[in-house]
Amino acid sequence: MSSAPGRTAEPEPARRRRPAGVVSGVPASATIFLILRRMRAPLITLILIFAVSVLGLTLIPGQDTAGQPWRMSIFDSFYFMSYTATTIGFGELPYPFTDAQRLWVMGTIYLTVIGWAYAISALLSLLQDRAFRSALALQHFSRKVTRLREPFLLIAGYGQTGELLGRSFDELGRRFTVIDVQDARIDALELDTLRADVPGLVADARNPHHLEVAGLGHPFCEGVLALTDDDEVNLAVTMTAALLRPELTVVARTTSAVIAERMGAFGNPTVINPFDRFGDHLRLALRCPAAYQLMTWLESGPGAELPPRGSAPAPGRWVVCGYGRFGRHFTADLRAEGLAVTVIEPQPEGEDQDDPDVVVGEESDPAVMTRADLAHAVGFVAGTDNDTTNLSLVAAARRINPDLFVAARQNEPTSAALFAAMDVDALLVPTEVIAHEIYAQLSTPLLWRFVRELPGQDDAWAAALIDRLTEECGTHLGVLWKVRLNRAEAPSLGVWLDRGALRLGDLLRSPDDREERLPVVPLLLIRGGECVLAPDDDVTLRAGDELLLAGRPMARRALEKTLMVDAVPEYLLSGRRVPVSWIWRRITRQQPPLTR
Amino acid sequence: MNLEKVVFGFFVTLAATLNFGFFIGDISDPELHNEYELFAAVVVNLVATVLKFGDRTQIGAVHLSTSLVADLQLIAATIVWAYAAHVSTEGLTAGATASIVSLSGGALLANVVSLVLLVVETGSFRRS
Numbered sequence: 001m002s003s004a005p006g007r008t009a010e011p012e013p014a015r016r017r018r019p020a021g022v023v024s025g026v027p028a029s030a031t032i033f034l035i036l037r038r039m040r041a042p043l044i045t046l047i048l049i050f051a052v053s054v055l056g057l058t059l060i061p062g063q064d065t066a067g068q069p070w071r072m073s074i075f076d077s078f079y080f081m082s083y084t085a086t087t088i089g090f091g092e093l094p095y096p097f098t099d100a101q102r103l104w105v106m107g108t109i110y111l112t113v114i115g116w117a118y119a120i121s122a123l124l125s126l127l128q129d130r131a132f133r134s135a136l137a138l139q140h141f142s143r144k145v146t147r148l149r150e151p152f153l154l155i156a157g158y159g160q161t162g163e164l165l166g167r168s169f170d171e172l173g174r175r176f177t178v179i180d181v182q183d184a185r186i187d188a189l190e191l192d193t194l195r196a197d198v199p200g201l202v203a204d205a206r207n208p209h210h211l212e213v214a215g216l217g218h219p220f221c222e223g224v225l226a227l228t229d230d231d232e233v234n235l236a237v238t239m240t241a242a243l244l245r246p247e248l249t250v251v252a253r254t255t256s257a258v259i260a261e262r263m264g265a266f267g268n269p270t271v272i273n274p275f276d277r278f279g280d281h282l283r284l285a286l287r288c289p290a291a292y293q294l295m296t297w298l299e300s301g302p303g304a305e306l307p308p309r310g311s312a313p314a315p316g317r318w319v320v321c322g323y324g325r326f327g328r329h330f331t332a333d334l335r336a337e338g339l340a341v342t343v344i345e346p347q348p349e350g351e352d353q354d355d356p357d358v359v360v361g362e363e364s365d366p367a368v369m370t371r372a373d374l375a376h377a378v379g380f381v382a383g384t385d386n387d388t389t390n391l392s393l394v395a396a397a398r399r400i401n402p403d404l405f406v407a408a409r410q411n412e413p414t415s416a417a418l419f420a421a422m423d424v425d426a427l428l429v430p431t432e433v434i435a436h437e438i439y440a441q442l443s444t445p446l447l448w449r450f451v452r453e454l455p456g457q458d459d460a461w462a463a464a465l466i467d468r469l470t471e472e473c474g475t476h477l478g479v480l481w482k483v484r485l486n487r488a489e490a491p492s493l494g495v496w497l498d499r500g501a502l503r504l505g506d507l508l509r510s511p512d513d514r515e516e517r518l519p520v521v522p523l524l525l526i527r528g529g530e531c532v533l534a535p536d537d538d539v540t541l542r543a544g545d546e547l548l549l550a551g552r553p554m555a556r557r558a559l560e561k562t563l564m565v566d567a568v569p570e571y572l573l574s575g576r577r578v579p580v581s582w583i584w585r586r587i588t589r590q591q592p593p594l595t596r
Numbered sequence: 597m598n599l600e601k602v603v604f605g606f607f608v609t610l611a612a613t614l615n616f617g618f619f620i621g622d623i624s625d626p627e628l629h630n631e632y633e634l635f636a637a638v639v640v641n642l643v644a645t646v647l648k649f650g651d652r653t654q655i656g657a658v659h660l661s662t663s664l665v666a667d668l669q670l671i672a673a674t675i676v677w678a679y680a681a682h683v684s685t686e687g688l689t690a691g692a693t694a695s696i697v698s699l700s701g702g703a704l705l706a707n708v709v710s711l712v713l714l715v716v717e718t719g720s721f722r723r724s
Binding site for chain 2: 054073076
């Protein structure tokens with residue numbers, strides 16, 4: 001039982017028309033051809049040196065032990081040359097050589113040594129050769145990808161985001177392939193302690209051929225993630241995936257609305273803008289901190305510790321430093337919440353200059369900070385694209401007003417420790433935002449549904465749910481998994497569901513002792529498109545319902561027993577133990593209710 | 597004019613002609629089949645094989661395979677010759693000579709195929 005939580009059912013490898021125009025896979029023998037081609041000259045040199053030496057030896061007269069004239073045959077001289085050229089050197093066989101023969105042999109020894117040295121050095125330099133090595137790596141990679149026999153994701157761009165996501169998916173037992181333009185990133189992938197063997201290729205993802213090699217055309221490919229830090233590349237990947245495999249899930253990251261628009265023109269990709277999402281998150285954090293806490297926890301993957309709950313500041317005026325793409329998004333979000341915002345920007349453009357809420361000036365200038373009137377603000381955002389500036393801004397703002405709610409943007413992963421020491425109230429790490437979003441979307445589709453429904457809930461509800469989760473599973477998140485109550489996934493429940501006799505509370509009793517409840521928290525119930533968040537125990541289950549559950553792996557196994565073993569539901573509902581085996585049923589003359 | 601093509605054509609043709617020269621004559625008469633000619637045929641065939649390395653076209657692949665067949669046959673012939681002349685007590689008998697020459701005859705066929713391919717390749721050059 002090692003199937004991962006939330007694993008989607010194995011898709012049928014679809015019979016698919018091969019898109020025309022893409023160069024089909026790398027010919028397996030490409031590297032062999034390369035070696036052969038480069039080895040032509042050394043091999044011919046070697047053959048010629050051997051031929052000349054052997055021929056010479058057969059032509060030069062020698063004598064046998066009795067002093068009679070004697071000539072080496074081609075066989076003898078080839079034998080002699082073979083052991084001489086390979087530096088084995090058995091001596092002068094079959095008879096000691098004459099001086100004329102020795103003269104010739106002397107020449108051939110040097111010649112053959114040169115020939116061997118040339119051939120071996122050519123071979124070695126070929127092995128060192130960059131083109132050769134990358135050809136070898138490509139072949140190795142494409143072989144590994146072709147051999148994948150389970151659903152996998154194609155990750156283009158293995159930066160911070162890719163690495164975080166890769167680890168989470170690996171934790172879930174999902175497979176993926178990686179393509180990145182920097183070899184340092186692929187080295188990092190190889191050094192990382194992932195459970196599965198992840199094929200990684202150093203190549204430009206803009207090239208459709210490389211994507212094809214990385215498994216875009218593979219029948220088991222279930223999604224493409226464009227996570228490079230270059231919007232242009234992400235657009236190209238989205239485009240390629242949409243044109244060649246329109247049925248695949250595509251998730252792309254970008255910070256530009258224009259690029260997002262262009263991506264949307266190709267099929268139906270999920271475009272994630274970290275700034276946009278962070279704005280949404282922060283709005284949620286301001287409105288109901290517990291819901292925000294719950295969302296971050298669930299999106300962090302199995303085993304994650306419960307993040308601390310922030311406290312929302314009182315409504316009031318905010319000060320935003322850095323009015324770039326992030327600042328604009330964020331200001332718009334705050335204004336949408338009905339909050340007043342003052343922006344500090346050294347070089348405002350166009351209409352921003354006339355905006356009374358824009359304070360023009362260098363952020364680090366104390367006079368500018370005073371004009372922004374930090375003392376009477378409630379929130380402060382350090383949103384420039386420079387970590388040093390952001391840190392110093394946070395420090396300066398806190399000196400003026402220690403009670404400020406401080407949000408900061410962290411650009412470089414290396415600054416993580418500094419921002420942690422600063423203890424800001426909300427921290428934007430774009431790479432993490434993207435990784436968590438994608439994780440929520442792809443790990444189990446129901447989790448994404450749950451996260452999207454969260455903003456509509458109130459704070460007390462979310463706090464209560466967190467309490468239930470910590471009660472059942474502790475402060476480390478257990479596994480999240482989906483159960484569909486149908487014939488395939490819950491064969492034992494058939495008749496109970498049809499009768500409408502099964503409550504959720506009964507289903508979650510322990511199959512060993514019905515008085516005990518399994519440590520499982522139901523997060524979501526979906527029935528025909530309608531969803532119920534955190535359904536309570538009195539909900540009556542029906543066939544076709546889908547449940548998103550959180551709990552320990554042990555609880556998951558226990559629930560699986562309930563769903564699979566015919567006799568268990570009877571026990572859970574009535575407390576009567578029904579024999580499981582056919583023989584025992586005959587002996588006790590007890591019949592389980594018809595389950596099918 | 598492509599020097600590579602000249603060298604290639606030269607060796608392919610020379611391999612075939614040397615092979616033919618060794619093959620021709622009464623099949624069981626050792627006097628008519630010079631061992632040096634066999635030696636030359638082997639060497640030239642090996643060179644021709646190496647020259648065909650690394651050509652990824654279809655015709656290049658067939659070239660290489662015919663050459664490998666010729667090598668195999670000729671090396672078998674030399675092994676038979678070495679056995680007959682050096683190991684066997686009877687020496688180079690009519691029977692041994694016949695098997696050497698017939699093996700080289702097989703190699704000749706492969707070389708002829710190589711030649712035909714060469715001609716076909718040249719002939720189709722204009723059209724492609």
